[in-house]
Amino acid sequence: MSESPALDLARALIRRPSVTPEDAGCQDLIAERLARAGFAIERLRFGPVDNLWAVAGDSGPLLCLAGHTDVVPAGPAEQWTRDPFAAEIADGRLYGRGAADMKSSVAALVVAAERFRTAHPDHPGRLAFLLTSDEEGPAVDGTQAVMSWLAERGERIDFCLLGEPSSTTQLADTIKNGRRGSLNACIRVRGRQGHVAYPQRADNALHRLIGLLNDLTAHRWDDGDAFFPPTSFQVSHLHAGTGAENIIPGEAEAVFNWRFSPLQSVESIQSVVHDYCDCHGVDAGAIEWRLSGRPFITTEGALIDAARRAIRRHCGYDTTLSTAGGTSDGRFIAPTGAEVIELGPLNASIHQLDEHIEAAHVDRLAGIYETLIGTLIGELLID
Structure with missing residues (x-):
């Protein structure tokens, strides 16, 4: 058993060149793991886009862990100091397209969910994954289409944690609680x-x-x-x-x-x-x-509270709320009434040559996510 399960998964995902709208097998790998953790898997293909919806739990409020498996093009490989899809680790850093945006946080979310399900197989409420390969592209056949599909089924997301790279100078120092x-x-x-x-x-x-x-x-x-x-x-x-x-x-x-x-x-x-x-x-x-x-905002609530507590426990400092930066797939989820936040690794190198994050941050992020899930479900959903 590896001592860095989230890092191992992140590297396996980076090695799949899933340039939007291609998924390149990322969702297959994740679906296999989630199925073993007791998630019911539904694959949704809209146009050229692969999407994944997976749910565990029988009833109660739904916490959705969301993200994307597609990445922007790497550009000329010779301009990188390392192969953009080799997922190399050097000087404590994980390099590769998607290392920061956002395969590392997707891996951390998966490992956090696996651990939580193992420790609490009969947990109250429901835990879900929404993954798409169309976030970096037109974003028409991805999360937006999945949300329409969920609406037709009468399914409602109560809380959504997106693994977008939100951090600025320290891991988890910033949460995106809205976007312009x-x-x-x-x-x-x-x-x-x-x-x-x-x-x-x-x-x-x-x-x-x-x-x-x-x-x-x-x-x-x-x-x-x-x-x-x-x-x-x-x-x-x-x-x-x-x-x-x-x-x-x-x-x-x-x-x-x-x-x-x-x-x-x-x-x-x-x-x-x-x-x-x-x-x-x-x-x-x-x-x-x-x-x-359209703009969206989650001002306060149980999800932000759980995130703050998890970050304080694992990092020892308070986080900051921010709406800065571009937009995200949260714009398709928030209008349904869900509390939505984005919490992920440092964003300093996203979409750049030699994209990278601190390798140790991947498993630390999994720990933050696991604590957040447990805090929210344990304290909010148990009636």
């Missing part, structure tokens, strides 16, 4: 092309677009609140012109994004944009909108 919403827009402004020496004969589409973008950039969307920073507007792409220096562009295009708190809605943002479009003679109807996710 993400709204994207692409706008195409049409004017009339012409010679720069005869501007009266043309309509510079770029000038009108820049005026619109200046107003959107200067606009004070909100001041944030106790949990969220102010809403952020960022232009990510701008294109206009033919490349010739003496041609007034007849078309201009921009892509931009809002990261917004519950103080804003999609409709409130769109209303402001439409008003500015009117000011600059831009057709707001030509905007293509895409909502990546």
Whole structure:
């Protein structure tokens, strides 16, 4: 028996090159282990995406352990100092694509659940896993589709622990208890092309677009609140012109994004944009909108309390709540009414070359998870 079961499993998962939406056998390995631990396994294939739903326990509130088995592309392997899918350990660090995001925490969740089930086979409540291979991609046929499938069955998640890499400088020093919403827009402004020496004969589409973008950039969307920073507007792409220096562009295009708190809605943002479009003679109807996710927040509750106690026990310090960073699959789970948090390893190297974490953190994380599960189920679910 290995002295580092979670680390061993993490390495086995990293060695499977599951670049989104491929699962590369990760869920097969996990399903075999969960089945031995008494979980009922259901495999869900939506489009090109493999998903796994597994449940143990007969009745009562449901605690879901969630994560993803897919990873972002490693890029040129020669730019890594080690094979991105070899799961090498060097100088106490575990290297590989997915080491931080998020195969190590998936492994820790599995081992924690195995240990808890062995110690408490007749535990009250239910324990579940929701795993997908579509978190790093479009996120359409993954957790979002599974949540629709669960809704059709009348299944409800009460608590959800995601293993996303939340830590900043020390293991478990930060819990993500919410995320900002993400709204994207692409706008195409049409004017009339012409010679720069005869501007009266043309309509510079770029000038009108820049005026619109200046107003959107200067606009004070909100001041944030106790949990969220102010809403952020960022232009990510701008294109206009033919490349010739003496041609007034007849078309201009921009892509931009809002990261917004519950103080804003999609409709409130769109209303402001439409008003500015009117000011600059831009057709707001030509905007293509895409909502990546609405904001969500778990302010307090049994799940956060259990996490704090587990972290204090294993790490000896208090954790911090945060909503910073991008978004996660929690955006599909929280709207059902579940308490949702993210707790995982350090995120300093995610999506980077030579992605890595401290090897010892994998089993420490399993210990935190096991204590969290036991605390929540033991103190909340026993009536």
